Amino acid sequence: MLRHKGFRSLTELTAFLSSFTPSDAYYSSAYYEKPEAEDMAGKGWLGADLVFDIDSDHLPTRCKATHDVWKCLDCGFEGRGLEPERCPRCGKRRMEAEKWVCEECLEAAKRETMKLLSMLEEDFGFSPSQLEVVFSGHRGYHVHVSGETILGLNSEERKEIVDYVTASGLKVSLLYPELEGGLKIDFSAEGWRGRLARAAYSLLLKKAEELRELGLPGRAIKFLEEHRDRLLAEFLRGEASAIPRKTLEKLLQAAARVEASLVDTVVTTDVHRLIRLPGSLHGKTGLRVVPLRVEQLPEFNPLVEALAFKDGEKVKVRVVKAKPLKLGGVEYRFRPGELVEASKAQAVYMLGMGMGVLAQPSGAEEVV
Amino acid sequence: MGEAGFTLLDYAKYPFIREASEYLRETQLLRLEDLSNPNLKPVVRAAARIRLSAQPLKDVTAPEIPQGEEENELLSFPLALALARATGDSYLWRRLALYEARVARARLEAEPPWKIVKLAVENFGWKLSFDGGSHPPFRLHFSDYLRNASRFREEGWKLVNQPLTGGYVYLTKDKVTRLLEEEIRRLIQGRIERAPEVEVPEALQGLVEELKSYYSRVRRSLSTEELGVVRLEAFPPCMANLYFDLSGGRDLPHIGRFTLTAFLLNLGMPVEEIVRLYVSVTDFDERMTRYQVEHIAGLVGGKTKYRPLSCGRMKTHNLCPGGDELCGKVRSPLAYYRLKLKLLSKAGRGEKG
Numbered sequence: 036m037l038r039h040k041g042f043r044s045l046t047e048l049t050a051f052l053s054s055f056t057p058s059d060a061y062y063s064s065a066y067y068e069k070p071e072a073e074d075m076a077g078k079g080w081l082g083a084d085l086v087f088d089i090d091s092d093h094l095p096t097r098c099k100a101t102h103d104v105w106k107c108l109d110c111g112f113e114g115r116g117l118e119p120e121r122c123p124r125c126g127k128r129r130m131e132a133e134k135w136v137c138e139e140c141l142e143a144a145k146r147e148t149m150k151l152l153s154m155l156e157e158d159f160g161f162s163p164s165q166l167e168v169v170f171s172g173h174r175g176y177h178v179h180v181s182g183e184t185i186l187g188l189n190s191e192e193r194k195e196i197v198d199y200v201t202a203s204g205l206k207v208s209l210l211y212p213e214l215e216g217g218l219k220i221d222f223s224a225e226g227w228r229g230r231l232a233r234a235a236y237s238l239l240l241k242k243a244e245e246l247r248e249l250g251l252p253g254r255a256i257k258f259l260e261e262h263r264d265r266l267l268a269e270f271l272r273g274e275a276s277a278i279p280r281k282t283l284e285k286l287l288q289a290a291a292r293v294e295a296s297l298v299d300t301v302v303t304t305d306v307h308r309l310i311r312l313p314g315s316l317h318g319k320t321g322l323r324v325v326p327l328r329v330e331q332l333p334e335f336n337p338l339v340e341a342l343a344f345k346d347g348e349k350v351k352v353r354v355v356k357a358k359p360l361k362l363g364g365v366e367y368r369f370r371p372g373e374l375v376e377a378s379k380a381q382a383v384y385m386l387g388m389g390m391g392v393l394a395q396p397s398g399a400e401e402v403v
Numbered sequence: 404m405g406e407a408g409f410t411l412l413d414y415a416k417y418p419f420i421r422e423a424s425e426y427l428r429e430t431q432l433l434r435l436e437d438l439s440n441p442n443l444k445p446v447v448r449a450a451a452r453i454r455l456s457a458q459p460l461k462d463v464t465a466p467e468i469p470q471g472e473e474e475n476e477l478l479s480f481p482l483a484l485a486l487a488r489a490t491g492d493s494y495l496w497r498r499l500a501l502y503e504a505r506v507a508r509a510r511l512e513a514e515p516p517w518k519i520v521k522l523a524v525e526n527f528g529w530k531l532s533f534d535g536g537s538h539p540p541f542r543l544h545f546s547d548y549l550r551n552a553s554r555f556r557e558e559g560w561k562l563v564n565q566p567l568t569g570g571y572v573y574l575t576k577d578k579v580t581r582l583l584e585e586e587i588r589r590l591i592q593g594r595i596e597r598a599p600e601v602e603v604p605e606a607l608q609g610l611v612e613e614l615k616s617y618y619s620r621v622r623r624s625l626s627t628e629e630l631g632v633v634r635l636e637a638f639p640p641c642m643a644n645l646y647f648d649l650s651g652g653r654d655l656p657h658i659g660r661f662t663l664t665a666f667l668l669n670l671g672m673p674v675e676e677i678v679r680l681y682v683s684v685t686d687f688d689e690r691m692t693r694y695q696v697e698h699i700a701g702l703v704g705g706k707t708k709y710r711p712l713s714c715g716r717m718k719t720h721n722l723c724p725g726g727d728e729l730c731g732k733v734r735s736p737l738a739y740y741r742l743k744l745k746l747l748s749k750a751g752r753g754e755k756g
């Protein structure tokens with residue numbers, strides 16, 4: 036790995052990249068007096084952009100049951116889906132997981148990103164021009180926030196922002212304190228107070244199974260179902276007297292879980308972070324790290340629009356790991372050992388992700 | 404509303420503000436060589452500021468500023484900082500900064516909103532405004548909020564529990580002055596720390612020495628004040644020793660610090676207060692201290708809440724000074740504390756009855 040490089044111009048940078056051709060390129064989110072200095076102390080930290088990292092890797096999506104497997108390194112217990120924090124059999128924490136990413140995973144990452152963007156705009160007051168969304172080239176998105184007000188924030192202060200968007204440390208009792216004459220439900224209230232009210236209202240419209248999935252206890256669900264119409268009407272009037280305090284708290288807590296944007300805390304609070312360079316290619320997938328304007332995100336499909344290689348020349352690839360793949364709008368299903376005629380984009384993805392090896396014309400196959 | 408500029412009285416009340424320093428520069432009132440008599444009013448007042456900072460700081464009241472004394476009062480502030488600097492005692496610096504900040508807060512609470520806004524905007528660059536029609540009425544940019552509030556660990560200060568919209572947090576006057584106190588404290592502490600080493604006039608050397616020894620005398624009783632709900636008189640000998648070593652400015656071995664922290668946490672002392680205790684009686688870096696205390700409390704890292712060492716392990720680490728009578732009845736410093744507390748409250752009832 037080559038580090039501590041500095042460039043004076045874009046031309047200098049592109050000249051370097053095209054002659055050195057690294058598999059992956061990163062830049063630092065921090066600003067330094069002397070970026071080329073070899074030790075961190077000598078660089079002279081001036082500030083850092085705020086970069087949120089959203090990775091589908093740790094999002095609990097249903098598709099994970101079809102493409103992820105994990106194994107406890109202590110007792111050998113295995114399972115499918117997102118790996119648990121502790122082994123359900125022996126309780127240990129050492130897990131080995133084989134993860135994959137699919138279209139559904141990327142959609143989930145996009146939803147988290149959209150929730151984040153709306154909080155950054157509405158609550159934090161950033162204008163769309165201060166926000167840049169970047170497809171990471173693999174499993175998720177980065178949101179880059181620039182601007183004077185955030186440059187000097189230390190990691191403790193950034194942690195507070197992360198806690199805000201993930202609703203960590205949110206206290207319903209502080210946002211909705213017990214008041215004389217009942218509490219007020221206010222859809223237009225600032226911050227989480229209003230967001231919880233709006234989300235709770237939409238939860239009231241949901242079916243029992245969905246509420247159960249959100250972790251609401253059975254008794255609360257039963258109550259909400261039985262009194263739905265009355266509660267909806269009350270909420271619209273800004274009241275909540277027909278609902279026991281405990282049940283209301285459970286409902287609002289579930290609303291917080293729905294509305295939270297699950298960003299990665301470690302990456303986001305780091306003030307010396309290396310971030311994938313927008314416009315470069317991801318070394319494993321060959322997909323482009325695509326910078327997007329906020330309003331482009333809803334329509335963006337990375338598995339179509341981030342393809343870097345588009346010409347028709349075919350490449351022969353031998354499948355070694357049969358995983359589902361969808362690229363450029365085409366869905367592929369493979370059998371292990373199968374020889375496929377792949378497009379360039381598909382071949383790069385398969386080789387980089389360890390799904391396949393290059394099939395030499397001579398028949399001698401080489402593992403890349 | 405009588406909105407106007409700051410007056411000489413305001414400079415005396417808030418002597419750390421930029422305008423107050425400018426006033427001193429323009430009037431050339433502050434000349435150390437003219438002030439080299441410990442009986443001059445500003446010097447007497449400067450020494451008083453330092454002595455007051457050695458009193459318990461829980462409920463600070465702002466001293467009256469008599470009519471006609473504004474300039475002396477104003478002058479005494481930079482003088483107090485210079486005297487503090489000359490003592491070389493960083494514990495004194497932190498206390499003085501905290502004291503001055505609390506005095507300022509007490510005064511700000513009685514001010515009209517425009518003055519609070521003006522002070523915060525002009526001196527700290529806060530994006531703060533006031534709108535009597537909204538509730539709560541102050542609006543502060545979240546970055547200014549975080550710079551100060553991220554140090555308070557109470558849930559009620561977490562950003563996620565604030566009304567935040569369009570980049571601004573809505574705050575009551577009470578919260579704004581609390582945040583300002585923090586900003587003022589940092590400003591003053593930084594000013595003392597960064598002040599150039601100046602030669603204190605011959606005639607004031609004695610005063611500096613006197614303040615220095617005054618502080619070291621009260622240091623011990625001050626650290627009791629900082630213990631809050633925890634009762635020092637119920638400490639077992641081992642913990643009392645560790646505690647006095649620490650508050651006397653002595654460096655504790657790592658294991659000693661660990662076990663004292665775990666002890667205090669188990670007595671129910673909040674993380675924030677323990678951090679404040681360490682930072683106020685030692686030279687520990689606040690961030691590292693907080694990290695360590697939170698780690699022991701199980702808030703970060705392993706999520707395991709630690710208990711202090713048992714008497715047996717205290718002995719192997721040479722941390723048990725040899726027990727008293729009560730020690731014979733317990734196996735851990737925690738058990739000692741609980742037992743002693745019971746005995747103390749019995750004795751207390753006995754006296755009354």
Ligand code: SF4
Pocket residue numbers: 639640641642713714715717718722723724725726727730731734735736739
């Ligand atoms: S016997 Fe236990 S409680 Fe008593 S001083 Fe020794 S370590 Fe502390």
Ligand SMILES: [Zn+2]
Pocket residue numbers: 107108109110111112122123124125126127
């Ligand atoms: Zn196991």
Ligand SMILES: [Zn+2]
Pocket residue numbers: 096098099102135136137138139140141
């Ligand atoms: Zn998936």
